[in-house]
Amino acid sequence: MPRASVAIGFGSPSQDSGVGRLDLNDVLIRNPLATFLMRVSGSAMREAGIDDGDIVLVDRSVRPVSGHIVIAVVDDEFMCRRLVTHGSSLRLVATDPSCADVVPRAAQELQVWGVVTNAIKAMPV
Numbered sequence: 001m002p003r004a005s006v007a008i009g010f011g012s013p014s015q016d017s018g019v020g021r022l023d024l025n026d027v028l029i030r031n032p033l034a035t036f037l038m039r040v041s042g043s044a045m046r047e048a049g050i051d052d053g054d055i056v057l058v059d060r061s062v063r064p065v066s067g068h069i070v071i072a073v074v075d076d077e078f079m080c081r082r083l084v085t086h087g088s089s090l091r092l093v094a095t096d097p098s099c100a101d102v103v104p105r106a107a108q109e110l111q112v113w114g115v116v117t118n119a120i121k122a123m124p125v
Helices: 023-029
Strands: 035-039 055-059 069-074 077-086 091-095 110-120
Touching: 055 077, 077 110
Parallel strands: none
Antiparallel strands: 035 055, 055 110, 069 077, 069 110, 077 091
16 A cells, blocks of 8 residues: 655745645634633643643533543632543543542532643743
C-alpha cells in the first residue's frame, strides 16, 4: 500500500504559499457563548497533556460523558479531572498517581461545570 505524505512546512517566503491567516476563534471554539478560558493549576492531569499553567478551553454546552476531561466544582472549588461513570456512580480521576481521585460523598456537592475541548501550552522561549 502506498504511503501518503503531507507537507507541514509553510513554503518559501519568496513565493505565494497560499497560507492564510487563521482565526483561533474559528479553529478552537464551537460555541462562543458557552466557551470559557481557564488557567490550570497543579499536576493532576499531567499524563493527559495538561500541565500546571496551561490554559484550557471549557465548553459548557457539551454534554459530559465518561472519558471526557472536565472542569468540575467540588465543595465550591474548581477541579480539572477525567470523568468516569459506571451506572449511577461518578468518579473524577486524576492522571497523576500522586493526586487523589474524587468520589463524591453523600453530602458533598459536585457539579460538572464544563468539558475541556482544548489545551493551550506556553513553550519556553
